Amino acid sequence: MVKLTGAQMVCESLLNEGVDVIFGLPGGAILPLYGTLPEYPDLRHILVRHEQGAAHAADGYARATGKPGVAWATSGPGATNLVTGIATAQMDSVPMVVITGQVSRDAIGTDAFQETDITGITLPITKHNFLVMNASDIPNVIKEAFHIATTGRPGPVLVDIPKDVFTELSDVQIKNIKLNIPGYSPNIEGHSNQISKAAKLINKSKRPVILAGHGIHLSQSYSELKVFAEKTQIPVITTLLGISSFNEEHLLFVGMPGMHGMAYANHAIEKSDLLIALGMRFDDRITGDPKSFALSSKKIHIDIDPSEIGKSVPVDVPIVGNIKEVLSRLTEEINPGDHIGWIKEIDGLKIKHPSLDIRKSDKLLPQQIIRELSDITKGEAIIATGVGQHQMWAAQHYKFKEPRSWISSGGSGAMGFEVPGAMGAQVGRPDKTVWSIAGDGGFQMTMCELATLAENKIPVKFAILNNNYLGMVRQWQEMFYEKNYVASTYTANPDFVQLAKAFGIFGTRVTRKEEVKSAIFKAMEFDGPAIVDFIVEQEENVYPMIPGGGSIHDMIEEPKPKELLR
Amino acid sequence: MSMSNNHKRIITALVEDKPGVLNRVSSMFRRRGFNIYSLAVGRSESPDLSRMTFVVDGNDAVVEQVTKHLNKLIDVIKVSDISDEKVVNRELALIRVNASTTNRSEIIQIVDIFRAKIIDVGSESLIIEVTGDESKIDSLQRLLSNFGITEVMRTGTIAMTRGKSEI
Numbered sequence: 001m002v003k004l005t006g007a008q009m010v011c012e013s014l015l016n017e018g019v020d021v022i023f024g025l026p027g028g029a030i031l032p033l034y035g036t037l038p039e040y041p042d043l044r045h046i047l048v049r050h051e052q053g054a055a056h057a058a059d060g061y062a063r064a065t066g067k068p069g070v071a072w073a074t075s076g077p078g079a080t081n082l083v084t085g086i087a088t089a090q091m092d093s094v095p096m097v098v099i100t101g102q103v104s105r106d107a108i109g110t111d112a113f114q115e116t117d118i119t120g121i122t123l124p125i126t127k128h129n130f131l132v133m134n135a136s137d138i139p140n141v142i143k144e145a146f147h148i149a150t151t152g153r154p155g156p157v158l159v160d161i162p163k164d165v166f167t168e169l170s171d172v173q174i175k176n177i178k179l180n181i182p183g184y185s186p187n188i189e190g191h192s193n194q195i196s197k198a199a200k201l202i203n204k205s206k207r208p209v210i211l212a213g214h215g216i217h218l219s220q221s222y223s224e225l226k227v228f229a230e231k232t233q234i235p236v237i238t239t240l241l242g243i244s245s246f247n248e249e250h251l252l253f254v255g256m257p258g259m260h261g262m263a264y265a266n267h268a269i270e271k272s273d274l275l276i277a278l279g280m281r282f283d284d285r286i287t288g289d290p291k292s293f294a295l296s297s298k299k300i301h302i303d304i305d306p307s308e309i310g311k312s313v314p315v316d317v318p319i320v321g322n323i324k325e326v327l328s329r330l331t332e333e334i335n336p337g338d339h340i341g342w343i344k345e346i347d348g349l350k351i352k353h354p355s356l357d358i359r360k361s362d363k364l365l366p367q368q369i370i371r372e373l374s375d376i377t378k379g380e381a382i383i384a385t386g387v388g389q390h391q392m393w394a395a396q397h398y399k400f401k402e403p404r405s406w407i408s409s410g411g412s413g414a415m416g417f418e419v420p421g422a423m424g425a426q427v428g429r430p431d432k433t434v435w436s437i438a439g440d441g442g443f444q445m446t447m448c449e450l451a452t453l454a455e456n457k458i459p460v461k462f463a464i465l466n467n468n469y470l471g472m473v474r475q476w477q478e479m480f481y482e483k484n485y486v487a488s489t490y491t492a493n494p495d496f497v498q499l500a501k502a503f504g505i506f507g508t509r510v511t512r513k514e515e516v517k518s519a520i521f522k523a524m525e526f527d528g529p530a531i532v533d534f535i536v537e538q539e540e541n542v543y544p545m546i547p548g549g550g551s552i553h554d555m556i557e558e559p560k561p562k563e564l565l566r
Numbered sequence: 567m568s569m570s571n572n573h574k575r576i577i578t579a580l581v582e583d584k585p586g587v588l589n590r591v592s593s594m595f596r597r598r599g600f601n602i603y604s605l606a607v608g609r610s611e612s613p614d615l616s617r618m619t620f621v622v623d624g625n626d627a628v629v630e631q632v633t634k635h636l637n638k639l640i641d642v643i644k645v646s647d648i649s650d651e652k653v654v655n656r657e658l659a660l661i662r663v664n665a666s667t668t669n670r671s672e673i674i675q676i677v678d679i680f681r682a683k684i685i686d687v688g689s690e691s692l693i694i695e696v697t698g699d700e701s702k703i704d705s706l707q708r709l710l711s712n713f714g715i716t717e718v719m720r721t722g723t724i725a726m727t728r729g730k731s732e733i
Binding site: 119127 | 581582585586590597631640642
């Protein structure tokens with residue numbers, strides 16, 4: 001037992017959990033914690049410019065490293081500014097622990113200055129949350145928070161701590177704390193009978209397809225996925241959040257499915273007789289209309305969250321468990337095999353539906369920029385994005401080779417993720433080149449974090465695909481709202497090169513195809529954060545596209561499908 | 567997913583007796599769009615745990631999601647769908663009914679038939695306490711409505727499986 005203040009207990013507990021960096025911004029209710037921080041030099045604090053940036057940065061850190069991210073902020077507006085980042089982490093199952101200051105205990109419920117009910121607000125967007133009313137509870141609560149955030153289906157956990165709890169002294173045990181969460185025991189192993197049933201289906205299948213989702217990253221099942229796919233020669237489709245869980249140069253790699261997925265990937269799903277869904281949740285951006293999704297296939301669904309089974313699509317063999325565990329047992333039970341005919345058929349689909357061909361143009365096309373970036377970085381950079389057209393082009397055209405190299409807000413679709421998300425990834429992986437592929441719209445939502453990058457010499461490189469539009473909004477308006485471009489045109493974007501200068505970082509502009517390569521090299525050669533402002537073709541659209549709620553039969557392809565070359 | 571029609575199911579949950587647990591449960595029901603027909607909460611046999619009885623309305627797929635999402639809440643220890651088991655279920659109701667000297671004895675007769683109790687007598691009204699399953703209370707309420715019911719309070723169903731020590 002040692003006598004510590006609540007604030008000291010927080011810091012000691014974070015160190016016990018292996019935390020090395022915290023993204024945060026101070027304010028009244030959390031000041032006692034900041035007062036203690038200098039006693040703990042091993043806890044690196046990165047001062048953001050807006051709390052949303054702290055939450056997204058912790059998220060980006062977690063996605064890039066696999067370790068839980070940590071963000072904190074003060075009560076009231078500090079806490080509410082975290083909300084978008086917390087919701088983003090919840091939708092994508094990202095392990096994160098968020099600490100908020102709260103008004104003192106006797107002021108709770110009185111509408112005190114900067115009081116807000118953040119545990120109430122975050123109830124539906126956290127995996128769990130705590131309001132700590134005694135300092136002596138802090139070591140247990142922090143331990144439980146990290147345990148809940150990182151195990152089972154990961155997610156954000158919020159811990160709200162009143163100001164006077166930070167200063168309260170108490171005798172506590174900081175190490176060797178026993179967890180006491182009787183209502184929480186995620187099923188890890190997977191049921192043997194179900195695994196055998198799945199193996200039988202796989203052994204019988206003539207046209208199986210693997211749908212690899214975010215769960216592969218979350219359970220670190222990269223080698224298990226590879227061994228499983230190779231043993232039976234099953235083609236692999238990676239969902240938006242599954243990107244980079246399987247080397248895109250692998251012969252079994254097909255592509256991304258869904259609304260803006262490759263047409264051949266969607267056709268492969270449609271023609272398949274067995275979908276093997278691994279840590280993915282049949283999101284509406286993948287299924288379109290779930291009633292007409294992949295009707296000719298049986299489905300094996302492996303996920304650690306039982307509530308995902310049968311939520312949107314009926315499943316024949318559900319297996320609840322950790323993918324790493326289940327997949328290695330499943331691999332043992334399946335027969336080695338090949339599906340040469342089926343793979344050839346998919347190769348034929350790739351030729352018939354050339355979804356990734358870029359039209360010939362003298363103009364600066366955004367897809368071309370991503371191709372160049374992919375070539376120059378050899379597919380080995382970490383790519384962070386915002387949400388919209390640039391995100392889809394990045395997902396389609398970058399050739400990802402390494403795990404955890406795709407950092408993007410999927411379920412939540414949070415614009416503004418591109419700046420702080422990339423920052424968190426770079427802080428977690430200082431050894432890697434991090435490119436943030438950004439849109440001019442989302443970039444302006446969180447560009448205040450350029451100051452954080454400059455201050456901390458975090459060398460994120462930005463490729464702004466600048467079309468003076470909210471590009472995806474404009475595309476929808478073009479296709480579904482009679483080209484009525486209401487509130488999607490940005491007529492007064494800042495000069496991003498001058499902006500870079502103002503923040504003391506490198507900036508350059510590209511208006512012609514010929515300048516792309518040298519600008520990318522210049523940005524990478526610069527020792528620090530850098531912006532390349534690409535003035536791209538303004539009204540380029542993302543294809544293929546299945547309109548929302550549609551089916552594969554509604555898919556719009558550009559370029560148009562060719563006749564099968566057989 | 568089942569295409570069967572909506573029906574009422576009884577689900578019980580053992581939960582930690584902590585502040586905010588009811589809020590977590592009701593917030594989950596609201597967010598997921600599940601309908602609660604009735605909800606009763608009270609202490610259980612252990613001092614740190616409460617027991618909740620839900621009557622929910624939905625098809626099999628919905629009810630399955632309800633139990634899974636209840637289980638997902640960290641403060642929920644155990645969830646049981648006991649609809650298909652042999653259960654006793656009870657609800658308690660207080661009914662205030664208009665009563666004059668002329669019809670009081672008629673009301674008392676009805677109350678006796680239902681093995682209910684009169685727990686308060688006023689000059690112009692009676693308060694009747696009745697326990698039973700939902701349909702019994704519904705019937706009594708229907709009969710008494712002829713006299714003019716001015717207030718009804720019902721606790722919602724609580725239920726327990728027969729012949730077992732614990733659910």
